[in-house]
Structure formats: structure tokens, C-alpha cells
Amino acid sequence: MAILPPGVSQQQFDTAIDRLKSVVGEEWVFTSDADIHAYRDHFSYIKDQPNELIPCAAVGPDSVEQVQAIVRIANEFRIPLYSISTGKNFAYGGPSPNVRGSLTVDLKRMDRVLEVDDKRNFALVEPGVSYIDLYNYIQERGLKVWVDTPDPGWGSPIGNALDHGIGYTLGPYRDHFSAHCGMEVVLPDGEILRTGMGAMPASDSWQEYKHGFGPDPAGLFGQGNFGIVTKMGFRLMPQPEHWRNGLVTVPRRQDFIAMVDTVNYLTDLGMIGEPWYSGGLQALMSNTEFAEAANAFNEEEMDRQALAAGLPSWRVELQFYGSEGTTLANWEYAKELMTRNIPGVQFTDGESLPVPLTDEQIQKSSTSYESVMRRNITQGRPGLGIWYMTGRTDFDPNAWNETHIGLFSLVGRSGEAVFKAQRDFADISRRLEMPGFFPNALAVPVNWYQNSFLMGNGFGAAKGNSPQQKKDATKLLRRLLEENAKLGYGDYRAPPILQDDVADQYSFNNNILRRFNEKLKNAIDPNGIISPGRAGIWPEAYADLRGALRED
Amino acid sequence: MKTSMNKLFRQVFLGLTLVASTQIAIAQDSEAVARGKAKFDHSCAPCHGKGAGDDGREMLPGTYSLKIKYGDTMPAALEDRTDLTSEVISVFVRMGAWSMPPFRKTELSDKEIDDIAAYLAVSSRK
Ligand SMILES: Cc1cc2nc3c(=O)[nH]c(=O)nc-3n(C[C@H](O)[C@H](O)[C@H](O)COP(=O)(O)OP(=O)(O)OC[C@H]3O[C@@H](n4cnc5c(N)ncnc54)[C@H](O)[C@@H]3O)c2cc1C
Numbered sequence: 313m314a315i316l317p318p319g320v321s322q323q324q325f326d327t328a329i330d331r332l333k334s335v336v337g338e339e340w341v342f343t344s345d346a347d348i349h350a351y352r353d354h355f356s357y358i359k360d361q362p363n364e365l366i367p368c369a370a371v372g373p374d375s376v377e378q379v380q381a382i383v384r385i386a387n388e389f390r391i392p393l394y395s396i397s398t399g400k401n402f403a404y405g406g407p408s409p410n411v412r413g414s415l416t417v418d419l420k421r422m423d424r425v426l427e428v429d430d431k432r433n434f435a436l437v438e439p440g441v442s443y444i445d446l447y448n449y450i451q452e453r454g455l456k457v458w459v460d461t462p463d464p465g466w467g468s469p470i471g472n473a474l475d476h477g478i479g480y481t482l483g484p485y486r487d488h489f490s491a492h493c494g495m496e497v498v499l500p501d502g503e504i505l506r507t508g509m510g511a512m513p514a515s516d517s518w519q520e521y522k523h524g525f526g527p528d529p530a531g532l533f534g535q536g537n538f539g540i541v542t543k544m545g546f547r548l549m550p551q552p553e554h555w556r557n558g559l560v561t562v563p564r565r566q567d568f569i570a571m572v573d574t575v576n577y578l579t580d581l582g583m584i585g586e587p588w589y590s591g592g593l594q595a596l597m598s599n600t601e602f603a604e605a606a607n608a609f610n611e612e613e614m615d616r617q618a619l620a621a622g623l624p625s626w627r628v629e630l631q632f633y634g635s636e637g638t639t640l641a642n643w644e645y646a647k648e649l650m651t652r653n654i655p656g657v658q659f660t661d662g663e664s665l666p667v668p669l670t671d672e673q674i675q676k677s678s679t680s681y682e683s684v685m686r687r688n689i690t691q692g693r694p695g696l697g698i699w700y701m702t703g704r705t706d707f708d709p710n711a712w713n714e715t716h717i718g719l720f721s722l723v724g725r726s727g728e729a730v731f732k733a734q735r736d737f738a739d740i741s742r743r744l745e746m747p748g749f750f751p752n753a754l755a756v757p758v759n760w761y762q763n764s765f766l767m768g769n770g771f772g773a774a775k776g777n778s779p780q781q782k783k784d785a786t787k788l789l790r791r792l793l794e795e796n797a798k799l800g801y802g803d804y805r806a807p808p809i810l811q812d813d814v815a816d817q818y819s820f821n822n823n824i825l826r827r828f829n830e831k832l833k834n835a836i837d838p839n840g841i842i843s844p845g846r847a848g849i850w851p852e853a854y855a856d857l858r859g860a861l862r863e864d
Numbered sequence: 865m866k867t868s869m870n871k872l873f874r875q876v877f878l879g880l881t882l883v884a885s886t887q888i889a890i891a892q893d894s895e896a897v898a899r900g901k902a903k904f905d906h907s908c909a910p911c912h913g914k915g916a917g918d919d920g921r922e923m924l925p926g927t928y929s930l931k932i933k934y935g936d937t938m939p940a941a942l943e944d945r946t947d948l949t950s951e952v953i954s955v956f957v958r959m960g961a962w963s964m965p966p967f968r969k970t971e972l973s974d975k976e977i978d979d980i981a982a983y984l985a986v987s988s989r990k
Contacts, residue, residue, distance in 0.1 A: 349958065398971075696910035704963070
């Protein structure tokens with residue numbers, strides 16, 4: 313055992329471990345290097361470096377009472393805790409803590425589905441319940457509700473929502489934190505808090521009205537470090553009877569503006585599921601003349617070549633949930649609006665299928681156009697097919713693709729904002745001499761969050777996989793975050809190694825947001841034991857660690 | 865870290881020499897096989913299953929990766945392999961294997977690994 317919590321002696325640590333064992337049982341306290349290995353970030357950018365974020369030990373409670381006891385022990389011995397639900401936060405740090413030497417509280421054993429109601433459409437779950445588990449529970453009982461799953465299905469509604477994760481069905485369900493309704497939290501002093509109607513002991517509405525009365529502190533627990541969440545309710549989408557998709561294409565680059573406006577209108581009226589935008593001109597990038605135009609944002613030339621090649625400038629794939637009749641009516645209405653707004657717009661009908669789709673229908677799209685949708689996730693079917701992105705490919709058998717080492721930045725939900733961001737990202741990349749390809753006029757937004765766009769940038773920052781190359785890449789991403797912030801592009805989420813930097817982006821009024829959070833933090837968690845440093849919120853007890861990961 | 869890794873690798877080596885005897889013993893335990901299949905279906909098959917990917921890709925990602933790793937020298941699907949004893953599986957799932965992250969004991973116990981081994985010892989016979 314090499315790593316101790318900061319400021320804790322070996323003797324104190326040993327005593328604390330004994331106490332933890334008496335709470336959860338010897339079997340569920342992990343101190344050997346072999347056991348702790350699985351609590352490291354498999355894709356860490358500082359793997360095997362002296363500052364790698366490795367816990368001192370891990371503890372696996374099975375009940376709320378045990379979580380309370382752990383929190384009390386941590387206070388007594390001043391041991392920083394880091395809680396995980398399913399611990400699959402890969403690309404954002406995996407299960408690893410913000411502070412090296414933290415004690416990981418692994419909630420996986422608390423894996424009970426407490427309730428699913430398919431008339432009132434909600435679920436109440438414990439942290440260890442994965443999307444796959446919840447889906448199986450619903451299927452086994454023939455309940456008529458969907459889960460809105462993120463791409464990898466082994467994560468959990470609670471863990472994913474608490475990192476502001478997203479899914480792929482209808483807007484209100486895709487934003488997993490917003491779709492939560494009521495939570496139970498063990499506070500830093502070991503007390504149990506329930507939010508919303510959970511605060512009223514006899515209420516029957518915990519999973520139906522999340523505001524309760526007065527300020528709702530629930531937001532503090534999302535990307536926060538104010539407590540350990542032990543139960544959470546979620547609104548569930550009722551299983552629709554029918555699903556339909558269709559493709560919209562527009563000829564000119566500037567048509568994107570009206571396309572986005574129209575899609576926003578349909579989205580915010582609740583008529584469509586997630587729209588999947590894609591560029592129509594990627595195929596032309598092998599033609600140097602076109603590539604030059606796209607890199608130089610020469611719109612006239614791009615339009616000319618698109619027209620000559622008979623290719624649309626932009627595509628958006630729409631999808632509809634409802635009945636056969638309503639999905640058709642909404643698709644027809646989408647066509648009518650688009651036609652009114654965009655000269656030359658074209659439509660291709662997709663498929664029209666009763667729900668639930670068969671495995672075959674999910675796996676083999678027979679849509680009459682090339683679909684970019686990953687259909688399983690549009691149907692609330694959790695799986696792990698997406699893991700192909702993280703490893704070997706036929707093209708590169710040794711690919712070790714630490715996915716998501718790059719940024720997803722918030723961009724205004726309009727065509728104009730996307731055009732501006734494309735230029736800004738290209739410009740910043742050139743200035744910072746980012747390796748890899750530069751963003752150009754073909755970069756597309758994703759509409760994961762219903763009301764906002766995210767655009768990837770900084771991907772491919774690493775020139776290679778050596779420790780020095782990873783260090784250089786991390787530095788580059790930090791500079792990118794700084795430059796992006798000057799132009800208003802903030803990140804929605806980050807691995808621990810970049811959380812101080814992302815927090816710095818949110819600097820209005822001399823970083824009042826962070827100062828406010830830290831004031832609360834110090835009041836509620838005087839010993840600073842709950843996930844210190846998460847989202848850049850450093851309690852006084854660990855304030856000297858702020859920015860420590862920036863040093864070499 | 866080094867010492868425990870060496871220990872794990874020693875276990876594999878030992879494991880391989882014990883393959884024949886342990887596999888027969890384990891295979892006879894049909895309850896273990898049933899438990900192992902259930903755990904495999906839940907925790908491993910989403911990446912290592914046979915057939916098309918859940919998203920319409922040709923294969924699931926674990927199967928695909930092993931196809932690339934071994935080519936024709938070894939079956940790509942774990943359920944078609946005959947060499948996966950509990951000891952061998954342990955090394956891979958506890959250490960992680962290429963893009964497969966390691967599994968924690970809270971999500972996959974040592975006993976469950978034994979069950980999976982019992983299942984994988986018979987699954988290739990079908
Ligand atoms: C290829 C790939 C694709 C991905 N696609 C998506 C996607 O489509 N959508 C998406 O959202 N993400 C995606 N991710 C990111 C990530 O894998 C998922 O978000 C995953 O669900 C997060 O892991 P988890 O659910 O196990 O959460 P956990 O790892 O359990 O939790 C995440 C964090 O939340 C906090 N936390 C967790 N539980 C508690 C608790 N009980 N109390 C207090 N704090 C807690 C901790 O800080 C923890 O580190 C993807 C990653 C990869 C590699």
C-alpha cells in the first residue's frame with residue numbers, strides 16, 4: 313500500500329480501514345494494489361505518472377446506513393471520499409477521483425430498482441442500477457416505459473445524470489439530470505436529505521414534482537461535491553406505439569440557417585425526437601479544390617462544387633414517436649414547413665415501424681438513404697456496441713483511441729452560431745498549431761441537449777501515446793479551453809485533469825459562481841471530505857491542491 | 865503493482881497447466897454453468913456476443929477486437945474458445961485488456977468469474 317490520503321498517517325489510515333471493515337465487512341474494503349487497479353482510469357492521460365489519480369482504497373457499502381457510517385469515519389480521520397455509482401465514466405476520468413489518495417465509495421452493490429410505474433411514468437433507483445439493469449427489469453415485467461440510455465449502457469441513471477450526461481430519445485428525457493425527479497442524499501455530516509416532495513414524509517409525489525417548496529438544492533449534487541446520492545427518481549418516456557424517420561437535405565451552405573430554425577421549431581413543439589445533423593459534402597474533401605474552399609470558408613466555391621457534384625450541403629435526419637398517423641402527420645408538417653422556408657429542399661421518406669422494433673429492424677436499417685443514426689439508442693435500447701470507438705480497427709489494429717480526449721463546447725442553437733464557431737475553432741486551432749486536421753466549414757453540431765448545440769473540437773490533440781505526448785496534448789487542451797472561453801465556448805463536462813480549467817472558463821464577476829459554491833462547500837462540508845476538487849470546487853481543507861494537476 | 869502483476873501472470877501459467885483437470889471438474893457443475901451464462905449474458909455479451917452488433921455494425925466490439933488481434937488463429941467469440949479457465953479470465957478482466965477496462969469486485973466477484981469459466985468451458989461444445 314503506497315498511497316495514503318493527503319495528510320493522513322499510516323497508523324491513522326490503518327485504524328480507519330479497520331473501522332470501515334467493521335461497517336461493511338472485510339470483503340468489501342479493498343486495499344491491495346490488484347484490487348485498487350480497477351479504480352484507476354483505464355484511459356488516464358497521466359497513467360503511471362507520479363500524479364495519477366489513484367485512490368488509497370475503496371469501500372463498497374450495501375445500504376444508506378453504511379454510507380452514513382463511512383461519511384462519519386471520513387470526517388473523523390479527515391479522509392477525502394470520492395463516490396461512484398457504476399464507475400464507467402470513461403472519457404471523463406473513469407472511476408478515478410479528483411484527489412490522489414481519496415477513498416473511493418463504490419455504490420455498485422446498492423443496485424435495487426425500487427419502483428417503476430408505467431402509468432405515472434417514473435422510476436426510483438439506487439446508484440448501482442445500470443441502464444442495462446433497468447431495461448431488463450422493465451422488459452422482464454412487460455412494463456410499457458422506455459429508458460433513455462447514453463451510448464454505453466453499462467453506466468447508471470444516477471452516475472450519468474450526476475455528470476450531466478445525455479441520451480437520444482425525446483428532448484425532455486435526453487437531458488438526464490433535468491429528467492431526474494427527487495433524490496436522496498447523504499450529506500457531508502452523515503445526515504440524510506430528500507429533495508422535492510421527498511421532504512414531505514407522507515407525500516405520494518416524490519417522483520412527480522421535483523421542486524417541493526422553496527429553493528431546490530438538487531442542482532448542487534450534479535457535477536458537485538455536496539453529498540453522496542443514494543436514491544434518485546427519473547421521469548420515463550412512455551413506450552410509443554410507432555416510430556418513423558426521414559431525411560431532409562438542403563442545397564446551399566446558407567440554407568443551414570433556415571434548416572436549424574425549422575428543426576428548433578419542431579423540437580420545441582415536441583414533434584420530433586433527436587435530430588441528427590450531418591454534412592453532405594464530406595465526400596468532396598478528397599478533392600483538393602473543394603478541401604481548399606472548405607478550409608478557407610469560400611462559400612460560393614463550396615456551393616458551386618456541391619451543385620456540380622449533385623450533393624446537398626447539409627442533411628438532417630428527423631425521427632418521430634407516436635402513432636402511425638401522428639408520426640406521418642408530423643413528418644408531413646415538417647416537410648411543409650421546410651418547403652416554405654427553404655427553396656430547393658428535398659425529402660426522403662425513411663421507415664415507418666411499429667414499436668418495439670425487432671432486433672433485425674434495429675440492426676439492419678433498410679432506410680432508403682444512408683442513415684447516420686445509431687438506431688438502438690433512439691429506441692432506448694442500452695448496449696455496448698459503441699465501445700468499438702475505443703480500440704482496434706481494421707485500419708489500425710493497434711488503435712488505442714482514448715476517446716473523447718477533446719472538447720465538446722456549447723455553441724448557440726442556430727445556423728449563424730454554428731458558422732461562427734466553425735471559423736473560430738479553425739482559427740484557434742491554427743493559432744495553437746493543433747495537430748491533426750483543423751476544423752473547417754463542414755463541422756456539424758450535435759443536438760444532444762434539446763435546447764443547445766455542442767460542437768466537438770480539439771480532438772486529435774495528441775500526436776501520439778507516449779507520456780510526454782499526452783502531457784503536451786493536455787497542455788494544448790488547457791490553452792484551447794482558455795481561447796474558447798474568450799469567445800464564449802464553454803465545456804459541459806470534463807475529466808478531473810481538466811476540471812479546474814473548465815471551471816476557470818465560467819469567470820463572470822471574478823468567478824463568483826465558484827466562489828459562491830466554495831462558500832457553501834465550506835459551510836456544509838467543513839472538513840472538505842466529499843469529492844474535493846470536483847468541478848473545480850475546492851474546500852479550504854484541500855485548497856492547496858487547486859490547479860495542482862496543471863504542474864508537470 | 866509489479867509484484868501483484870507477476871503473481872497474476874504466474875497464476876495464468878499455472879492455470880494453463882491445470883486446464884484439463886479443472887475444466888472437467890467445473891463443467892460438471894451445471895448450476896455454476898447456468899449462473900455463469902446469466903452473468904456472461906449480462907456483463908460480457910454486450911461486447912463479446914456473437915452475431916451482428918446491437919447498432920448494426922458487423923460485430924460487437926470485444927469480438928471485433930479479438931478478431932483483429934488473433935486473425936484466424938483463435939475464435940473471435942469467447943464462447944467459442946476452449947482455453948479460458950478462471951485463472952486466465954481473471955488476469956484479463958482484473959487487469960483490463962487493451963480497450964476493455966478492468967472490472968471491480970463489486971461488479972464481478974471472483975466466484976462469478978469461476979461461474980463464467982464454467983460456462984465458457986461448455987459453451988464451445990454446442
Ligand atoms: C465511446 C463512449 C461513448 C460515450 N457516450 C456517451 C453518451 O452517449 N452519453 C453520455 O452521457 N456519456 C457518454 N460517454 C461518457 C460516459 O461513459 C457515460 O456518461 C457513463 O454513463 C458515465 O459513467 P457512469 O454512468 O458509470 O457514472 P459514474 O462513473 O458512476 O459517475 C460519474 C461521476 O458522477 C459522480 N457520482 C456518481 N455517483 C455519485 C453519487 N451516488 N453521489 C455523488 N456523486 C456521484 C462522480 O463524480 C462520478 O465520477 C461515453 C463514453 C465513451 C468512452
